[in-house]
Amino acid sequence: MxxxxxxxxxxxxxxxxxxxxxxxxxxIGDFGMVASTHWLASAAGMSVLERGGNAADAAVAAGFVLQIVEPHLNGPGGEVPILVWSESERNLKVISGQGVAPEAATIETITGLGLELMPGTGLLPATVPGSFGAWLRLLRQWGTWSVADILEPAITLARKGSPVLSRVEATVAGVADLFRTEWPSSAEVWLPGDAPPAAGSRFRNPALADTYARIARESEQAGGTRDQRIQAAHDAWYAGFVAEAIDAFCRTAEVLDTSGERHRGLLTGADLARWQPPVxxxxxxxxxxxxxxxxxxxxxxxxxxxxxxxxxxxxxxxxxxxxxxxxxxxxxxxxxxxxxxxxxxxxxxxxxxxxxxxxxxxxxxxxxxxxxxxxxxxxxxxxxxxxxxxxxxxxxxxxxxxxxxxxxxTLRGDTCHLDVVDANGMMISATPSGGWLQSSPVIPGLGFCLGTRGQMFWLQDGLPNSLRPGARPRxxxxxxxxxxxxxxxxxxxxxxxxxxxxxxxxxxxxxxxxxxxxxxxxxxxxxxxxxxxxxxxxxxxxxxxxxxxxxxxxxxxxxxxxxxxxxxxxxxxxxxxxxxxxxxxxxxxxxxxxxxxxxxxxxx
The missing domain is CATH 1.10.246.130 (Gamma-glutamyltranspeptidase, large (L) subunit, C-terminal domain)
Structure with a gap:
């Protein structure tokens, strides 16, 4: 050339x-900067900086807000890789908020169902929800705020409501019939009055607000040190009421997916309990x-x-x-x-x-x-x-x-992104995704659905990205x-x-x-x-x-x-x-x- x-x-x-x-x-400034794919997430992150939080605190708060305001692009059941530069430590680290395949997820199990590809929706492609654990790892290791304070903006927006994006209206409209006929728990959340929420209207998700409010309460009630309270929040998700609801739903619900068949999930409470986000x-x-x-x-x-x-x-x-x-x-x-x-x-x-x-x-x-x-x-x-x-x-x-x-x-979602830098030089880049409202039915009582990142595995032996229990999809x-x-x-x-x-x-x-x-x-x-x-x-x-x-x-x-x-x-x-x-x-x-x-x- x-x-x-x-x-x-x-x-x-x-x-x-x-x-x-x-x-x-x-x-251009010298106090702090937050940039993201939604104005309310950026505003939430900046409010944390203005109130004395650092870049890690701001990123976590903004990350949880993105789940509320861009639910077609990410959700609590999804995942997030995070890059964090610590000025005090003078090093860059990666938090792998990508959950792993369930222990029961083998190639033989999936192909035994007559499938050549992992479905793109439903319960079969669910991996351990990694987003919550990764955000808490960032908060614990590099942040300063409490779980309750960090979750407050997301809880408020979920309970009081946030403006519906035109793409959210279009996404829900595209899967409304599926929700009505096959995924009734999703219809209960996303079809108020049996209709998709209109662009610009106020949408509330009280079940998700209750989920995060309960985690905040259990964190505060645990007492002890800040680390112990953050661990209590982690446990509420991965070994407590959230894991129990996920386990029960995957064991009992038969869900229509892109294969055209109905399948139960493979994810269990034990899968969640054994997972920790690597740094x-x-x-x-x-x-x-x-x-x-x-x-x-x-x-x-x-x-x-x-x-x-x-x-x-x-x-x-x-x-x-x-x-x-x-x-x-x-x-x-x-x-x-x-x-x-x-x-x-x-x-x-x-x-x-x-x-x-x-x-x-x-x-x-x-x-x-x-x-x-x-x-x-x-x-x-x-x-x-x-x-x-x-x-x-x-x-x-x-x-x-x-x-x-x-x-x-209408079934595949996309992704969000956010970046933060504070006056002390801490810098964070994070890409939340998965757990899209259209990818899997809402788990009853929790207000959110699981992710489908397992669709990226191959159901063929001997490949670097072959499905294996406990592995991260590429x-x-x-x-x-x-x-x-x-x-x-x-x-x-x-x-x-x-x-x-x-x-x-x-x-x-x-x-x-x-x-x-x-x-x-x-x-x-x-x-x-x-x-x-x-x-x-x-x-x-x-x-x-x-x-x-x-x-x-x-x-x-x-x-x-x-x-x-x-x-x-x-x-x-x-x-x-x-x-x-x-x-x-x-x-x-x-x-x-x-x-x-x-x-x-x-x-x-």
Missing amino acids: KRSRPPVHDQLRIAEETSMMTTRPEL EDPVMIDYGRYRVAKTGPWGQGPVMLQQLALLQAAGIADVEPGSADWVHLITEASKLAYADREAWYGDPDFTDVPLDDLLSPEYAKQRATLLGDTSSPDLRPGSPGGREPTLPRYPGDHEADPAAGSGEP TTLTPSYAFRDGDPWLAFGTPGGDFQDQWSLHFLLDLIHRGMNLQQAIDAPDFHTLAVPNSFYPRDIHPRHLVIEDRFGPDVITELRRRGHLVEVGDGWSLGRISAVARDGGWLKAGANPRGAQGYAVGR
Whole structure:
């Protein structure tokens, strides 16, 4: 692939772009910043900072509020990976809030039901709900507030009500008949008056408010030290009344799922009782003067690092940002990195992931030779350290029309994201997801449903991401963190499933190579490829398919088509949902996504 540094007039044009008008200002201050996918969560986090809490306290409060105000994107039964930089400890840690498969969840158990794929909804794909334990781990180890104080904003919004988003109305409307006929416990919560809640109306979830209020009471009644009170809250969830209700529901309810059949769940109270959220070291790679950090390969996080290594080896610094060359090179590098995700990533507690080889400069240089001038139609995993890759047996027709979607347009949810930085320099990036209102029936008396992350396991032996009891599914959730010149710099991330480590990558590249500020890089036009296997049921893939916002312009789109990309031109403000906070030049900064008119950053 030929690449050259842009001529002088193009360099001037690029410089002009960096001063472009943005949808909102990049926030700058020195007290604290909170950015998230919903304005009420950002406001709740900022209120904690204003009342003396630190970034950990603010993130936990905001995280619980997201469950109330974005219930189609995350819920109490879901999961959350968290990156936390502690300024006092001078280190970065990962909290793995991804729950594990039940002890009864074996390949033989699921295939014995006549299934080739784990269903995308219902009770069978439920893993241990990891979100609650991860938020409490963050609160206990790095925060200062009590469980009762942290939960108060979420309890108030659940009890008094929050404004219904248009997407929530549409989501509930899409599954209303299912709720009425098959999931009556969900109908009781989500169909007040037997109708979906209208956009802009006030929606209340008193059962969920009661659940969190009871946890707060049991925490306070436990007495003792702050740690003991937090442990009491953890126990109420994982060994107390919440676990008991989950256990009873999974044992007795037969639930219709995407297989078209009714199945009971496999998750038990014992599965919840034995689980603790691990705290791990991040995986990191150097990219020039930057060091970028992600979760381990139980998530797709390292795929961003592989893309960076490939792009560095391919000489992206010499490519004109925003050009057809730029989009093409990034897209082809993404395909190679995601192919390795398919062949090599899984829970490292259960499989040998050759991460050192996958992230080595030598491997990146070798793989970069595959980057050609035209769009590749092939899924091409590499052979790190000489190992031979093994791919799953993908179901269906990989050339299916992507307009058909995932096969369950109203049943699959998405994800949230939040970032916080405080005056003392603590920084947090978290990506809550799962437990979507449409993914599984509400557990009676609790006001929330279980997650369905187990759909990401393969029901085939011998793969890194094969279903195993006690293993984490290889999730798509992927918060991000970056250092600059060795100093803490940036916490960022986005919803978006498989696209998360494409959109987040593009944002980072715009900061580094185009000199944009946070809001400019968030607002910049975006793109992604569908030529990577979908992590969600029914696991489709669309070779050469590239979705791009129309703000890239006709010349770029025409050239990409000439190179063999099947280009789908989307609305100019439709792709990417980044939020970010930063420490930069003695200031704290923040930006949030304008797309969807929902994300917001606050700070001073």
